[in-house]
Amino acid sequence: KALAGEYLGLTGTRLDGAEMLVCGLATHFVPSERLSLLEEALCKVDSSDPAIISAVINEYSKQPYMKEKSAYHRLNVIDRCFSRRTVEEIISALERVALNKKDDWISKTIQSLKRASPTSLKISLRSIRQGRLQGVGQCLVREYRIACHVMQGKLSKDLFEGFRAILLDKDRNPKWEPSKLELVSDDMVDSYFSMMDDEDWEDLKLPARSNLPAYAIAKL
Template identity: 25%
Template sequence: MSDSSVVFEERDAGNGRTVAFALLNAERALNSLSRAMIDSLQAQLDAWAKRDDIVCVVLHGAGEKAFCAGGDVIGLYKAMTATGDAPSADAEAFFAHEYRLDHTIHRYPKPVLCWGNGTVMGGGLGVMAGASHRVVTERSRIAMPEVTIGLFPDVGASWFLGRMPQRIGLFLGLTTTPMQPGDALWLGLADYRIVSSEREALFDTLTGLDWQGERNADDAVLARALRDFEDVEAANDARRESALFAHQQTIARLTDSATVAEFQARLAEQAEADAWFAHGAKAIAGASPLSLAVVHAQLARDPKLSIEDVFRRELAMAIACTRRPDFAEGIRALLVDKDKNPQWAPATLDEVAPEAVAAHFRLPDDYDRHPLGDL
């Protein structure tokens, strides 16, 4: 092991086969992704993809608290505030590189196992969502809290939130409601629930599997191994106990709203009757009005976009966010000064102009080509 923020390891699996491991090694920052970590992962995944001996890639995080708590938003804050009113090339490039990495995982030619233990938020869920074999544990807590800092659910969330039943994805994006392991299993964000203490035993087992060096066969080999470690009864219990499953009809009714303001009013009323909705009601009341309107437009649009088009559209949205004040202001209020008193612009939903929302869905005129046009 080393002090690197991403640690790569290759383990001999016999018969000329190798299992590769990538450890997010920024435990004090809950393994949040910096630009350096993103670029390091991209380069290594690209190299492993070309090697015939690599039969599986494992993604995991240092420590027990988090797989990955998202992107390095403090670094983004510094990049955005350093340029004053001018666009931040570094902030915009961060998102382009992050989304390229996520796309790489979605389209990876080998099985990718993601060990989603602990906190999995924002950019962490973007990494996990694209993996072919996604594991949650009893410690997993998953969320997309971006509207609280003036952003939107990105990293491919248009894809995975937009495909959830009963408009649950829209509900999660607007309310930042955290998901438990059973929620993730039921909604298809995770495939297996394995006890966290089994990690090393599972990882050791991977090198003794009958890998074939062929994608479909190796997907099945890995799936069988994961099922052997899974307590199926506990996983099924977790699915049945999903609060999102239990509340899906109410969520469908609440999100059947023409505007965010209508949804917020319905949610506030529902929170009075059912305390489970109180978190969402409080979160949406303090979120960026413009971000909320953008998310409503984002997740109400055609969910049948290809994953490539999803990332291209989300990059345009992210660039727009870096060029308006709410994103930096939200980070400042929540994570820098920590006064929890963001001064949003505009300050209310009533003041959000339709054109301001629409502007998020196209690249700025100063881009002559799309940074993700080659996906």
């Protein structure tokens, strides 16, 4: 759970094909050189039955190699550290592991967290954990509100500071505000999950999808 949630959400780590399969974010891995063949085969399928379609994809799929440096091999550390209650506790747990175990992966993970916007880290952690208890529809509404607040820039201008540091001045030295995790209060984080105080703003309204099967509607 932590690998696909807290760890990925807070560090922004990219997954390769093998890791996507392990996390359950992908069902098949098809090498790029076989994609055109798969496309031809799927075009010949005269059925919408998921089992039949999956069987066709299976013919062109393979089990990718899991790289030695993959975070998959650090699942015990990830689960132990990223299951902590707060971002501060997550970093402290990683630092304790680093004292007893020399591992470039741990050092890079700690550096990644310390370079990130403190506000963004706390928003992300709460959003990930709320999402575990919500359906897709609730998650989309929550993420929409967060995105609107971030883009508006009234609560924090960290997004624009990140653009400046990475894309404009390219000094890669953003000046986050607040600059430390302990300065980001729960009330500040709460604000990102609330409806915007703007008469021209509308909350996200998802269309009714009565044509979906019952199991899919339940997730919305």
